[in-house]
Amino acid sequence: LYYAWKTWYIGTTRYRDELVAANKKVDWHPPEIGASRFGNWLENNIDWALSRNRYWGTPLNIWRCEGCGAIRSVGSVAELREGTGLPEPLDLHRPHVDGVTFVCPGCGGTQRRVPEVIDAWFDSGAMPFAQWHYPFEHKDDFDRLYPADYIAEGMDQTRGWFYTLMAIGVFVKGEAPYRNVLVNELILDKEGKKMSKSRGNVVDPIAIIDQRGADAIRFYLIATSPSSTATRFDPDGVTEVTKKLIGTLRNVAQFFVLYANIDGYDPAEAAKAEPTLLDRWILSRLHTLVGTCRSSLEAYDLTRGARAIQEFVIEELSNWYVRRSRRRFWKEASPGDKRAAYDTLRECLETVAGLLAPYTPFLAEEIHQNIARPARPDAPASVHWRDYPVADKARVDEELERGMEIVLRVVNQARAARNASSLRVRQPLRRVAVAGLGAKDAQALAPLADLVLDELNVKELVTDVPRESMIALTAKANFPVLGKKAGGAMKELAAKIAAAPAAEIQAAVAGGGWTVEAGGAAFTLVAEDVLIQGGSKAPWAAQADGSLVVAVDTTLDESLKAEGLVRELAHRVQALRKSADFDVTDRIRIGWDLSPALRDACARHERYLREEVLAEDVGTAIPSGGGAVIEEWSFDGETARVGIERVKQGG
Numbered sequence: 001l002y003y004a005w006k007t008w009y010i011g012t013t014r015y016r017d018e019l020v021a022a023n024k025k026v027d028w029h030p031p032e033i034g035a036s037r038f039g040n041w042l043e044n045n046i047d048w049a050l051s052r053n054r055y056w057g058t059p060l061n062i063w064r065c066e067g068c069g070a071i072r073s074v075g076s077v078a079e080l081r082e083g084t085g086l087p088e089p090l091d092l093h094r095p096h097v098d099g100v101t102f103v104c105p106g107c108g109g110t111q112r113r114v115p116e117v118i119d120a121w122f123d124s125g126a127m128p129f130a131q132w133h134y135p136f137e138h139k140d141d142f143d144r145l146y147p148a149d150y151i152a153e154g155m156d157q158t159r160g161w162f163y164t165l166m167a168i169g170v171f172v173k174g175e176a177p178y179r180n181v182l183v184n185e186l187i188l189d190k191e192g193k194k195m196s197k198s199r200g201n202v203v204d205p206i207a208i209i210d211q212r213g214a215d216a217i218r219f220y221l222i223a224t225s226p227s228s229t230a231t232r233f234d235p236d237g238v239t240e241v242t243k244k245l246i247g248t249l250r251n252v253a254q255f256f257v258l259y260a261n262i263d264g265y266d267p268a269e270a271a272k273a274e275p276t277l278l279d280r281w282i283l284s285r286l287h288t289l290v291g292t293c294r295s296s297l298e299a300y301d302l303t304r305g306a307r308a309i310q311e312f313v314i315e316e317l318s319n320w321y322v323r324r325s326r327r328r329f330w331k332e333a334s335p336g337d338k339r340a341a342y343d344t345l346r347e348c349l350e351t352v353a354g355l356l357a358p359y360t361p362f363l364a365e366e367i368h369q370n371i372a373r374p375a376r377p378d379a380p381a382s383v384h385w386r387d388y389p390v391a392d393k394a395r396v397d398e399e400l401e402r403g404m405e406i407v408l409r410v411v412n413q414a415r416a417a418r419n420a421s422s423l424r425v426r427q428p429l430r431r432v433a434v435a436g437l438g439a440k441d442a443q444a445l446a447p448l449a450d451l452v453l454d455e456l457n458v459k460e461l462v463t464d465v466p467r468e469s470m471i472a473l474t475a476k477a478n479f480p481v482l483g484k485k486a487g488g489a490m491k492e493l494a495a496k497i498a499a500a501p502a503a504e505i506q507a508a509v510a511g512g513g514w515t516v517e518a519g520g521a522a523f524t525l526v527a528e529d530v531l532i533q534g535g536s537k538a539p540w541a542a543q544a545d546g547s548l549v550v551a552v553d554t555t556l557d558e559s560l561k562a563e564g565l566v567r568e569l570a571h572r573v574q575a576l577r578k579s580a581d582f583d584v585t586d587r588i589r590i591g592w593d594l595s596p597a598l599r600d601a602c603a604r605h606e607r608y609l610r611e612e613v614l615a616e617d618v619g620t621a622i623p624s625g626g627g628a629v630i631e632e633w634s635f636d637g638e639t640a641r642v643g644i645e646r647v648k649q650g651g
Helices: 012-023 031-043 120-125 139-145 155-159 161-173 205-212 214-224 235-263 277-298 302-330 335-356 361-375 398-420 439-456 479-499 502-510 558-579 596-604 606-613
Strands: 027-029 062-065 071-073 101-103 110-113 148-154 178-184 429-435 458-462 471-477 514-518 521-525 530-536 540-545 548-553 588-594 615-619 629-635 638-646
Touching (some): 031 161, 277 302, 302 439, 398 429, 398 540, 479 521, 502 514, 558 606, 606 615
Parallel strands (some): 027 178
Antiparallel strands (some): 429 548, 471 530, 588 638
16 A cells, blocks of 8 residues: 655755766676666666654654744764753663754744654665764774775665665765675576575575585585676585585695605705796696686686686696696605605695685685694784785796696597597507697697606607598588588589598688589588598597697507506505505505416516505515405406505514
């Protein structure tokens, strides 16, 4: 039921131009909300209906004379105390304040407070002033902190809090009370529907937090989409964040702590540590990441920063750096190389903890307490007491980053080639060939070739093998598309396509079209008319990625087969150690009964086997003690019965 009612107004239309001008100085995220939705609201501004006819609320601070109608607006408690009937102790709410009266200066009559209360949104909009009791107290604090760096609220607040803050701020101070606004959209269900109890699709956030933790839900909401975009909330996505980002980072941190404690690593020691190319690369990527995160947060683009951290932690730090460096931590490597690995990984973990602090505060604190504080006495007591990381541009090596990007691209294609040919990664191969790199990319790849070889378990990297010798192209007609154009000439046209050199057709189509006669007519074929497919040429297993072709030589001689057998055996022994709950530092004794070919292979590569599984003794007698663990295996046509046991201290 709507009906007209007398109301007290603030004449906001009188300073509409000032409101519009102030808004143009605010950075809105996204900008179109400030320019259009909020900007249009200000342009079409109407006076603010301030009063409400209710009992509860902030009493409207206007007193009216019963005699002449003169109005008095009380602006402070001190002025209120000039009246009579002031309650003690002072209570500014109804009904207490309603008993306060003033003597009218005009007619000598009694001024009484009007019955209305103030719109609750006025209280919200007055927040920047009310929190400091300004202008009566804390003037220095207010001047230092006003206007706010940013505020964040829902899209609907363009007509609510965003507006009332702006209206009061411009009226009182002549400027906007905030510099930046982050606009939040709705969180929908995983089907994109608005959550509603009647639909039964409401997700209980507390239950998700209890199950997965606050960090996971915070990071999921920020990384999934910008806050200004409606987010489809899927509980499985929170689980994925828990497993991938949080789980991965915890695993890396635990890996570091485990081996650092075993080796007695002390970052304060002045030990010689020459970083490897891999160390320099991950530190370069780390400082590039720091720059990306800072610029993202400064631009209030939280999603871009979150995604950059996630990509770094999962793909670069864990899946590449730690995996490629793992051997440096547990092998009897040179002290300097091991020290460089520890220093590098520690810096990465400490810095990532700082970057993640606004996103996952509890995980960041956990890493800080377990790694940063034990490592450095001067470390802040909390990660949230430290400054946000700053990028050291001098440590960013763009050329090295470019080279490693090519390495990863080559490695990914080579892995796909191995998988396609069913060659397991533990089987050494003779060659990997790369074709299609430009001179600059080839130069960037050269110093990192050993990484490619070690990762792929290949002996040699070659770049002089022609693309044509690795990939055989075939061309055939795309019948569903070309049939509509060719009609009765389709059969002859398809035969000519199959007979022509596929590379010639591919080049012609890319250049604008391949012209051929069939059925007495000329046809110019374009890309959609033909299907160009590539297949590997023996002995290569090849994969193409645009102009880049990567292929592995699938030829296996007896030497490669023997090495592959030993690597597979070592892998199984390592798995046996783990299943038997041996410590990573435990030395073992191995005894076995092997098929002839496997026995010969182990004899040729005994040193590798000993180092790989930390074996003090390798013999034919299978251990029979109480601590021995025995298993039997069959692989690649070979058989093995292997037993392992711990070597006692000093034994």
